[in-house]
């Protein structure tokens with residue numbers, strides 16, 4: 001029996017991105033507020049995009065080590081379903097963000113070797129979800145969204161007590177193998193559905209979704 005895998009497409013910047021993501025059957029869309037990313041959007045633009053998102057498409061805001069002043073503004077302006085913390089936020093910071101905003105929090109953890117799975121453990125009791133992502137290369141300015149996979153054998157057969165998403169270099173060509181190896185029920189991607197950094201390609205989004213559901 002085939003299983004249902006939920007998809008999050010991250011780094012949406014235009015109304016067409018949102019429309020295609022929703023129509024393709026993705027469960028989540030991500031708005032990126034890391035200023036140095038080619039995928040970043042302003043609060044005003046994100047508000048417009050979020051208001052256009054149809055019911056059923058969960059709106060996730062990705063931030064990196066954001067302070068309360070920024071998050072206050074973000075949550076006041078943009079209707080959201082989840083906060084994604086993609087920096088060096090501690091477990092205590094996850095607890096504080098959850099309490100302050102009352103939104104589910106997904107904590108991203110970069111994986112390069114088995115020690116990163118130990119680093120993940122304290123988050124499993126405080127976050128609502130974990131994003132199991134590739135650790136960025138040392139010279140990258142982006143803490144995520146580098147289009148590079150990690151060694152999926154590191155998490156093959158691993159089960160965690162809270163929902164989690166697999167991310168890092170997923171493509172239409174490798175996602176079936178990634179799901180089979182890791183048992184992921186949710187996947188997240190940015191780079192492989194772009195024709196250029198920050199520019200989503202509707203055909204690539206549709207091809208990825210077909211590969212997930214094949």
Ligand SMILES: O=C(O)c1ccccc1NCC(=O)[C@H](O)[C@H](O)COP(=O)(O)O
Pocket residue numbers: 010011030032034037038039062064086133142143144145146147148167168169170188189190191192
């Ligand atoms: O995508 C970015 O530019 C980015 C910048 C800063 C922090 C995180 C970022 N992306 C996080 C995501 O949720 C990506 O979807 C995830 O890392 C996978 O990206 P990719 O390997 O490009 O599919």
